[in-house]
Amino acid sequence: MINPFDESTLASVETLLAATDQLLEKSYPGDSGARQPIHTVYVPGDQYSPELPAAWGHNAMVAAGGLVGLSMLATKLNLAEPQRLAELVAEKLASEPIEDLRIDFEDGFGNRSDAEEDAAVLAAADSLAAAIAANKAPSFIGIRFKCFEAPTRARGIRTLGLFIAQLLSRGQLPAGLRLTLPKVTTVDQVKAMVLLTEKLEETHGLEPGTLRFEVQVETPQVIIAADGTHPVAGLIHAGQGRVSSLHYGTYDYSASLGVAAGYQSMEHPVADYAKDVMQVAVAGTGVELSDGSTNIIPAGDPENMAEAWALHARLVSRHLARGIYQGWDLHENQLPTRYLATFAFFREGLQAAGTRLRNYVHQISSTIMDEPATARALARYIHRGVTCGAVSAEEVAELAQITLPELEAIALNRSHA
Numbered sequence: 532m533i534n535p536f537d538e539s540t541l542a543s544v545e546t547l548l549a550a551t552d553q554l555l556e557k558s559y560p561g562d563s564g565a566r567q568p569i570h571t572v573y574v575p576g577d578q579y580s581p582e583l584p585a586a587w588g589h590n591a592m593v594a595a596g597g598l599v600g601l602s603m604l605a606t607k608l609n610l611a612e613p614q615r616l617a618e619l620v621a622e623k624l625a626s627e628p629i630e631d632l633r634i635d636f637e638d639g640f641g642n643r644s645d646a647e648e649d650a651a652v653l654a655a656a657d658s659l660a661a662a663i664a665a666n667k668a669p670s671f672i673g674i675r676f677k678c679f680e681a682p683t684r685a686r687g688i689r690t691l692g693l694f695i696a697q698l699l700s701r702g703q704l705p706a707g708l709r710l711t712l713p714k715v716t717t718v719d720q721v722k723a724m725v726l727l728t729e730k731l732e733e734t735h736g737l738e739p740g741t742l743r744f745e746v747q748v749e750t751p752q753v754i755i756a757a758d759g760t761h762p763v764a765g766l767i768h769a770g771q772g773r774v775s776s777l778h779y780g781t782y783d784y785s786a787s788l789g790v791a792a793g794y795q796s797m798e799h800p801v802a803d804y805a806k807d808v809m810q811v812a813v814a815g816t817g818v819e820l821s822d823g824s825t826n827i828i829p830a831g832d833p834e835n836m837a838e839a840w841a842l843h844a845r846l847v848s849r850h851l852a853r854g855i856y857q858g859w860d861l862h863e864n865q866l867p868t869r870y871l872a873t874f875a876f877f878r879e880g881l882q883a884a885g886t887r888l889r890n891y892v893h894q895i896s897s898t899i900m901d902e903p904a905t906a907r908a909l910a911r912y913i914h915r916g917v918t919c920g921a922v923s924a925e926e927v928a929e930l931a932q933i934t935l936p937e938l939e940a941i942a943l944n945r946s947h948a
Contacts, residue, residue: 558768559815562911564943566918567819568631568671569873570860571778576636576674577651581662584669588628591866592621594829594836601867607837608844608868610875620870623920628866630919631671631857634659636690637678637713648686652693660701673709675747679720688727695742699735709775710744714783716752721766725773743773745821749780750787754805764812774818777809778859781823797823797846797858806855822850824859829868840868847872856915877916884909885930892933892941910942 574583595601598621605613634655636648643651655674662668674694677687691710698704712724728742746766748754753762767774784805785795796802806822813820825846829839843865850858851873860869889895891906916922917935924935931938 560817561815561944563817564911564914564939566670567856567915569856569919570629570858570869571631571633571671571821572629572860573633573635573639573675575639576634576648576655577640579632579634579655580658581665581667584627584629584632584667587863587866588624590863591628592624594864595867597621601871604840604867605871605875608841608871608875610844610871611879612875616871616874616878619874619920620867623870623874624866627670627920629669631707631709632669632673633709633711634672634674637675637687637711639675645686645689648690649693652690653697656694656697657701659705660698663702663705668705669707671707671709672705673707673711675711675713678714679712679723680714680716691727692731695731695735704737704741708742710742711747711778712744713747713780714749715746715766716750717756718762718766718769721746721769721774725769725771728773740772743775744770745776745778745819746770746774747778747780748805748809749783751784751805754808761808761812763809767812767816767818776819776821776857777813778821779806779809779823781859782826784823797825798849806853810854819857820855821857821859822846822855824861826861828862829864830862836864839864844868844872848876851876873919874916874921877912877919877921880912881916881922881926882930884912885927888913888931888933888938888941892931892937906941907944910938914938914942 572587592601595604598617601617601620602613605616610616636652640648640651652674659668659672662672674690676690676694677683679687695704710728712720715721724744728744729739731737732739732741748763753766756762763777767777779797779802781797781802782795785799785801786792788801790799790801802823806820809820812818825843827839827842829836829843847858847869850856858869860866888906888909891909913922913927913931917924917927917938927933927935927938933941
């Protein structure tokens with residue numbers, strides 16, 4: 532058979548698509564497979580201490596009523612395996628009650644004198660250094676500083692610089708360091724953050740690219756700009772590989788669109804639209820996505836606690852089902868439902884996902900013919916469950932008949948796919 536495409540034609544195709552190849556390689560590298568925390572906890576900057584995570588875990592366990600209370604709560608929430616969930620969550624609250632902690636110098640800290648904020652920033656950095664030395668720091672931790680709008684820009688930049696300098700003076704930066712840039716409205720604010728991180732790296736002798744940051748989406752201008760474009764997509768690429776995550780800000784965003792306070796929610800239509808745009812923007816980039824928070828706190832009388840836990844569990848389950856694997860928690864009493872709902876999500880689909888992955892890996896005939904992309908999705912789902920503590924290595928071996936390294940290899944597209 533004669534090949535109708537000569538070398539000249541093929542060369543022309545390569546030339547035409549060279550820019551596309553470069554774009555896909557540079558801007559859409561795919562999921563790195565790095566661990567993503569399932570939640571972020573925010574605490575005021577002057578309230579952080581190395582003992583805070585353990586205290587939150589203890590208080591959450593007490594609020595839930597211990598192991599029996601956790602099991603009863605899981606039953607009331609109509610979650611499968613209530614006793615097993617309770618055991619797993621109790622272990623989590625004891626071993627890793629907070630996966631990601633943000634020491635907050637923005638809304639949670641408020642506007643104070645420069646001297647007061649400076650002192651709090653230095654103290655927070657010292658506390659974090661002490662926590663790292665004592666192996667008490669969460670796997671992910673960092674600060675949120677004030678936004679780059681004109682009234683707060685200088686203060687936010689000063690807080691960022693002081694925190695990094697003080698932390699480095701006490702030792703190395705934590706591997707899971709997270710810097711949060713709030714209330715972003717334009718791509719230029721992200722470019723400014725890139726400039727500042729470059730300067731910090733140069734000043735302190737850090738490797739280029741060491742400092743990355745997450746962007747909080749709290750304004751409609753970053754979803755749709757005046758010219759009709761979607762800056763939230765452009766800012767990822769303007770970040771030059773430094774944007775690690777996009778976080779939805781429930782209340783600032785809703786308020787900016789005129790939604791009345793009583794109707795502001797993670798599940799309001801304006802929230803869903805913003806997060807849909809954000810989800811498309813991060814697809815293929817390796818940038819993570821986080822939902823926001825609910826300010827309905829499980830506290831006070833038993834009836835209020837029950838209602839608030841039910842709401843929180845439903846909202847967590849909702850964003851997980853939508854493919855958003857992280858959210859915010861504002862209070863220690865939200866930890867029981869964060870973990871119950873999350874662990875239930877990964878366990879409820881474990882049997883089916885493990886069986887399908889086993890059939891794919893071992894080429895066992897079945898009624899579902901999965902392709903490599905689906906196999907990676909199955910493996911990534913199970914892998915997320917393992918990393919957060921919802922699923923054990925023994926369960927993976929039993930259901931999928933593979934080891935954890937093999938599971939990770941498939942999830943990261945390193946073998947079998």
